[in-house]
Amino acid sequence: MQGGVGPLPVATAPARLARGWYSFSEYVSERFGPGTKVYKVTLDAGLTCPNIDGTVGRGGCTYCSNRSFSPPVREPGRSLAEQVRDGIRFYRERYGAEKFIAYFQAHTNTHAPAARLRGVYDEALSAGDFLGLDIGTRPDSVPDDVLDLIEEYARRYEVWVEYGLQSAHDRTLAATNRGHGFAEFEDAVRRSRNRGFRICAHLIHGLPGETQGMMLESARAVAGMGLDGIKIHHAYVARGTALAADWRAGRYRPIEMSEYLEVLVATLEVLPEDVVIHRLVGEFPGAEVLAPDWGIGKGAFLARVERELARRGTRQGARAAALASIAS
Numbered sequence: 001m002q003g004g005v006g007p008l009p010v011a012t013a014p015a016r017l018a019r020g021w022y023s024f025s026e027y028v029s030e031r032f033g034p035g036t037k038v039y040k041v042t043l044d045a046g047l048t049c050p051n052i053d054g055t056v057g058r059g060g061c062t063y064c065s066n067r068s069f070s071p072p073v074r075e076p077g078r079s080l081a082e083q084v085r086d087g088i089r090f091y092r093e094r095y096g097a098e099k100f101i102a103y104f105q106a107h108t109n110t111h112a113p114a115a116r117l118r119g120v121y122d123e124a125l126s127a128g129d130f131l132g133l134d135i136g137t138r139p140d141s142v143p144d145d146v147l148d149l150i151e152e153y154a155r156r157y158e159v160w161v162e163y164g165l166q167s168a169h170d171r172t173l174a175a176t177n178r179g180h181g182f183a184e185f186e187d188a189v190r191r192s193r194n195r196g197f198r199i200c201a202h203l204i205h206g207l208p209g210e211t212q213g214m215m216l217e218s219a220r221a222v223a224g225m226g227l228d229g230i231k232i233h234h235a236y237v238a239r240g241t242a243l244a245a246d247w248r249a250g251r252y253r254p255i256e257m258s259e260y261l262e263v264l265v266a267t268l269e270v271l272p273e274d275v276v277i278h279r280l281v282g283e284f285p286g287a288e289v290l291a292p293d294w295g296i297g298k299g300a301f302l303a304r305v306e307r308e309l310a311r312r313g314t315r316q317g318a319r320a321a322a323l324a325s326i327a328s
C-alpha cells in the first residue's frame with residue numbers, strides 16, 4: 001500500500017487540515033464565515049434511476065438500497081414543500097441550524113427532462129431559505145441541457161453535483177451492475193467543468209473482488225481530475241439487496257475496519273489538500289444495514305481516523321504533490 005515518498009509533517013498542514021482532512025464543515029466555515037454551520041436537508045424528488053427503470057438497466061446496483069440513506073424525513077408521497085418544512089424544522093430543533101442546502105440524494109436527480117428538473121429544483125428552493133443545492137446523480141445521466149440548467153442555479157446558489165463513480169475499475173462497475181464505466185465519469189466531469197458549480201465524486205472501498213491496491217488506484221484516478229469534493233464510503237450490506245444475498249451465501253466478505261482504515265489513510269494522502277471531503281465512511285449497522293459490524297459507531301471511527309493520521313504524521317495531500325511531480 002505504501003509508496004516510496006515520505007509523508008509531510010502535520011505541522012506544515014494548513015489550519016483547514018487540523019483533523020488531517022479538509023472536511024465539509026471546514027469548507028463551509030471558509031466559504032460562509034467562521035463557525036457557520038450548513039445542514040443538508042435530504043429531499044426525495046420522486047425521480048427514479050436509469051439503472052432501475054430500464055433506461056440503462058434493471059435491478060440497480062447490487063448494493064443499492066435507497067432506504068439506507070439515513071434521511072430523517074423521507075416518506076413516499078410527501079410533497080417537496082412538506083419535506084423541506086419538516087427537514088428544516090428537524091435540524092433547527094435538534095441542532096439550532098440556521099443555514100441549509102437542499103440535498104437531492106435518493107435515486108438519480110437529473111433523470112428527467114430539463115423542464116421538469118427546473119420545476120423540481122424551484123419547488124424545493126422556494127419552500128425554504130436555502131443557500132444551496134446539492135444534486136446526487138450518475139455520470140451517464142447529465143446531458144448538456146441539464147448541465148446548462150444546473151449552471152443557471154450556480155449563478156444564484158452554492159451548487160454541488162455529486163457523481164456516483166464508486167470504482168475506477170470497469171470490471172468492478174460491471175460486477176456491481178453499475179451500468180456505466182469509468183469513461184462516462186470522465187466525460188461527465190469534463191463537461192461539468194467551468195460551469196460555476198462544484199463537482200463531487202463518490203468512491204466506495206470494499207466492493208466485491210477489489211483489493212486494497214485497486215481501491216487506491218481508484219483514488220489516484222480521481223485525485224488527478226481537478227474535482228472539488230469527494231465522498232468516500234466503505235461498502236456496506238443493505239437489507240434486501242443483491243449484495244445482501246451474496247453476503248448471506250458467503251460469497252461476499254465485507255471490508256474489515258483495519259483494512260478500510262488503511263486504504264482510507266492512503267486515499268486521503270493522494271487526494272489534493274483542497275479537495276473537500278464530504279464523507280469518510282458509509283453507513284453503520286441498523287435497521288437497514290446488516291454488515292459490516294465493526295463494533296464501534298461513526299463518531300468513534302472518525303476519531304480513530306484522526307488518531308491514525310496523527311500517529312503516522314500524515315494527512316490529506318501528503319502524497320498528492322509527489323505524485324503530481326512524478327507524473328509531470
Ligand code: SF4
Pocket residue numbers: 049050051052059060061063064065066106107108138164178
Ligand atoms: S445509480 Fe444509485 S440509485 Fe441507481 S441503482 Fe445505483 S445506487 Fe441505486
